[in-house]
Amino acid sequence: MIILPKASAPILPKTKDAPIIALMYASIIVVLVVAQLFSFDKFLTIVESYWLPGGVVFAHFLAAYLVIVEVFALPFLLRMRVSLAMRVVSMGCGWLVALIWLGISLWLVISTNAVGNIGFVGSVVALAPGWWAVFISIALGTLSAWASWGMWPLVRKK
Numbered sequence: 001m002i003i004l005p006k007a008s009a010p011i012l013p014k015t016k017d018a019p020i021i022a023l024m025y026a027s028i029i030v031v032l033v034v035a036q037l038f039s040f041d042k043f044l045t046i047v048e049s050y051w052l053p054g055g056v057v058f059a060h061f062l063a064a065y066l067v068i069v070e071v072f073a074l075p076f077l078l079r080m081r082v083s084l085a086m087r088v089v090s091m092g093c094g095w096l097v098a099l100i101w102l103g104i105s106l107w108l109v110i111s112t113n114a115v116g117n118i119g120f121v122g123s124v125v126a127l128a129p130g131w132w133a134v135f136i137s138i139a140l141g142t143l144s145a146w147a148s149w150g151m152w153p154l155v156r157k158k
Contacts, residue, residue: 005083010076010151018150019079025143026077029097033070035121040067042123050104051113066100069093077147087153094148098141105133 013019036043040063047063048056075082076090101120108115108129118129120136127133 005085007081007083009081010079010087011153011155013151015150018147021143022077022079022147022151025094025140025147026074028140028143029070029073029077029094032120033067035124036063036067036070036119037122039123043067043119046115046117046119046123049113049115049117050108051111052107062100066097069096069100073097076151076153079151084153091148091153094144095141098137098144101140102134102137105129105137109134 044060044063047066048059050059052059052062054061070093072090073093073096074080074090076087076094082090105118108118109131115129117123117126118133120127120133
């Protein structure tokens with residue numbers, strides 16, 4: 001017998017601000033992923049220019065993985081009707097988006113690589129890497145943590 005997961009409504013948030021924060025984080029992710037997918041071939045060359053360990057193969061994997069993780073973070077943030085397992089995976093993807101961008105921005109600040117575009121919005125707008133990108137990545141992590149805390153998908157026991 002095959003038992004398929006059933007979509008369910010999300011649990012009520014802890015505070016009224018948590019869904020607003022999640023919607024703000026989701027809108028930021030939508031802007032990032034649409035811009036990256038708009039010119040994905042150029043986004044690949046941007047990620048190649050980071051000179052990451054692993055070479056071109058890892059750079060292409062990271063670019064594709066980043067876009068996939070950004071898309072999969074949206075169901076939790078938008079409070080869509082999905083299964084509990086998908087909601088937990090989506091919440092984890094929201095954390096991964098911030099962690100990956102934090103790692104990339106720290107790598108670009110620490111390395112001696114002269115990169116002209118960090119690639120937050122692909123090649124649509126060229127944004128030079130720097131400490132501001134590290135702080136933006138930390139802000140994304142803060143939004144992710146706040147949304148996860150306020151809309152924790154697992155049942156809370158009192």
